[in-house]
Amino acid sequence: MQLARVIGSVVSTQKSPSLLGKKLMVIEPVNADGSSPAGIYQQEVAVDSVGAGEGEIVLVARGASARWVFAEPNQAIDLAIVGIIDSFVP
Amino acid sequence: MQLARVIGSVVSTQKSPSLLGKKLMVIEPVNADGSSPAGIYQQEVAVDSVGAGEGEIVLVARGASARWVFAEPNQAIDLAIVGIIDSFVP
Amino acid sequence: MQLARVIGSVVSTQKSPSLLGKKLMVIEPVNADGSSPAGIYQQEVAVDSVGAGEGEIVLVARGASARWVFAEPNQAIDLAIVGIIDSFVP
Amino acid sequence: MQLARVIGSVVSTQKSPSLLGKKLMVIEPVNADGSSPAGIYQQEVAVDSVGAGEGEIVLVARGASARWVFAEPNQAIDLAIVGIIDSFVP
Amino acid sequence: MQLARVIGSVVSTQKSPSLLGKKLMVIEPVNADGSSPAGIYQQEVAVDSVGAGEGEIVLVARGASARWVFAEPNQAIDLAIVGIIDSFVP
Numbered sequence: 001m002q003l004a005r006v007i008g009s010v011v012s013t014q015k016s017p018s019l020l021g022k023k024l025m026v027i028e029p030v031n032a033d034g035s036s037p038a039g040i041y042q043q044e045v046a047v048d049s050v051g052a053g054e055g056e057i058v059l060v061a062r063g064a065s066a067r068w069v070f071a072e073p074n075q076a077i078d079l080a081i082v083g084i085i086d087s088f089v090p
Numbered sequence: 091m092q093l094a095r096v097i098g099s100v101v102s103t104q105k106s107p108s109l110l111g112k113k114l115m116v117i118e119p120v121n122a123d124g125s126s127p128a129g130i131y132q133q134e135v136a137v138d139s140v141g142a143g144e145g146e147i148v149l150v151a152r153g154a155s156a157r158w159v160f161a162e163p164n165q166a167i168d169l170a171i172v173g174i175i176d177s178f179v180p
Numbered sequence: 181m182q183l184a185r186v187i188g189s190v191v192s193t194q195k196s197p198s199l200l201g202k203k204l205m206v207i208e209p210v211n212a213d214g215s216s217p218a219g220i221y222q223q224e225v226a227v228d229s230v231g232a233g234e235g236e237i238v239l240v241a242r243g244a245s246a247r248w249v250f251a252e253p254n255q256a257i258d259l260a261i262v263g264i265i266d267s268f269v270p
Numbered sequence: 271m272q273l274a275r276v277i278g279s280v281v282s283t284q285k286s287p288s289l290l291g292k293k294l295m296v297i298e299p300v301n302a303d304g305s306s307p308a309g310i311y312q313q314e315v316a317v318d319s320v321g322a323g324e325g326e327i328v329l330v331a332r333g334a335s336a337r338w339v340f341a342e343p344n345q346a347i348d349l350a351i352v353g354i355i356d357s358f359v360p
Numbered sequence: 361m362q363l364a365r366v367i368g369s370v371v372s373t374q375k376s377p378s379l380l381g382k383k384l385m386v387i388e389p390v391n392a393d394g395s396s397p398a399g400i401y402q403q404e405v406a407v408d409s410v411g412a413g414e415g416e417i418v419l420v421a422r423g424a425s426a427r428w429v430f431a432e433p434n435q436a437i438d439l440a441i442v443g444i445i446d447s448f449v450p
Contacts, residue, residue, distance in 0.1 A: 001315045001349055008180040010122060012149060014140050015173030016159050026122045031313045032280060032296045039310035040129035043121045045091045045149055050284050059282065059315055061348045063153055063333055068345040069286050075158040076172035078151045079091055082346035083285030088296065090278040098270040100212060102239060104230050105263030106249050116212045116268065130219035133211045135181045135239055153243055165248035166262035168241045169181055188450040190392060192419060194410050195443030196429050206392045206448065220399035223391045225361045225419055243423055255428040256442035258421045259361055271405045271439055301403045302370060302386045309400035320374050329372060329405055331438045333423055338435040339376050352436035353375030360368040
């Protein structure tokens with residue numbers, strides 16, 4: 001799973017029916033200590049499954065894993081928040 | 091899902107039958123506020139499922155998610171526009 | 181789908197039976213106008229399903245999409261040319 | 271499979287039920303000799319299936335491979351440690 | 361499929377049962393003419409299915425394609441060598 005920070009959300013009226021009523025969170029990549037990874041910076045949108053809030057560091061799953069944490073219809077979901085990180089133990 | 095801006099479309103005569111009658115939109119990566127991500131810049135082609143127009147910021151799904159927002163035949167589709175972004179709430 | 185230019189082909193004698201008789205085209209990433217993307221440059225090998233020739237700009241599908249545009253056996257195929265681009269409409 | 275070094279673990283209370291009781295290891299990319307790859311540096315979280323400890327170099331599998339080394343429920347797992355590297359033979 | 365050069369192998373005692381008896385080859389990315397791609401350099405481990413030897417340029421398949429060139433159990437395999445390149449025809 002990827003490590004990411006929640007930095008907000010997006011509003012979308014015209015969308016796949018499988019996204020209706022879902023929380024569309026904007027995330028950015030982070031390391032486990034909250035620092036920014038070197039190299040590429042790309043925000044993405046993940047559907048929240050665990051009640052994550054802005055500023056929290058979260059676990060993000062991709063592909064089939066993202067769909068399967070939601071009941072159907074879930075077709076359009078390829079990125080989901082599946083955990084909230086409490087602490088990093090180096 | 092990825093965040094992208096629609097910058098045009100492509101015409102293709104010789105293609106997989108599963109792409110017949112589909113709108114082949116050219117997209118580029120963006121952040122939620124419309125700015126360009128640092129690092130890699132790579133345009134891709136996504137099949138539109140929500141009536142997205144040029145200049146709009148959209149949600150893009152990859153892999154099985156992209157196929158499953160379309161009825162069969164959908165084999166060749168591995169990237170689809172699944173939502174239009176109205177606004178970003180930081 | 182990714183945008184790529186066909187720059188040649190490879191010959192492989194020792195290979196998965198699912199690649200027998202297939203055209204193994206070498207591709208490089210391009211933008212819709214034929215320019216090179218900034219950042220990473222990585223050639224890959226895609227199996228041709230539409231009669232693409234050297235120098236043409238093509239649509240490339242990955243993963244299950246790549247396998248499913250071919251009849252079985254198709255196991256080893258994870259990248260396929262699924263369309264030839266005639267023109268880009270900005 | 272990717273090559274990675276285990277650099278710690280994360281604690282997560284609020285998470286997908288499929289992650290309950292799993293060891294969530296933080297990994298960073300390495301080459302086979304333990305050196306750091308040039309370019310992108312991105313930590314990720316992989317679920318341990320082989321008893322890997324901090325500092326060890328491991329094999330990491332992604333996607334369906336990551337889920338299938340665990341019994342169900344395994345939905346949220348898209349990255350798993352599937353081997354510990356003893357040595358590299360150049 | 362990706363283009364890669366075999367640069368060695370790894371030994372792993374503690375691993376997924378699906379990797380028992382498999383040849384775990386270390387690969388690095390190359391272009392079709394054997395040159396190194398610009399940008400990211402990341403070694404990975406691919407399971408050999410075609411008798412590839414050190415120094416050879418090979419075709420590498422990812423995901424389900426990698427699993428399906430092997431009989432079960434093959435769960436942990438997400439990267440496989442599926443062809444040896446004899447020559448590049450530009």
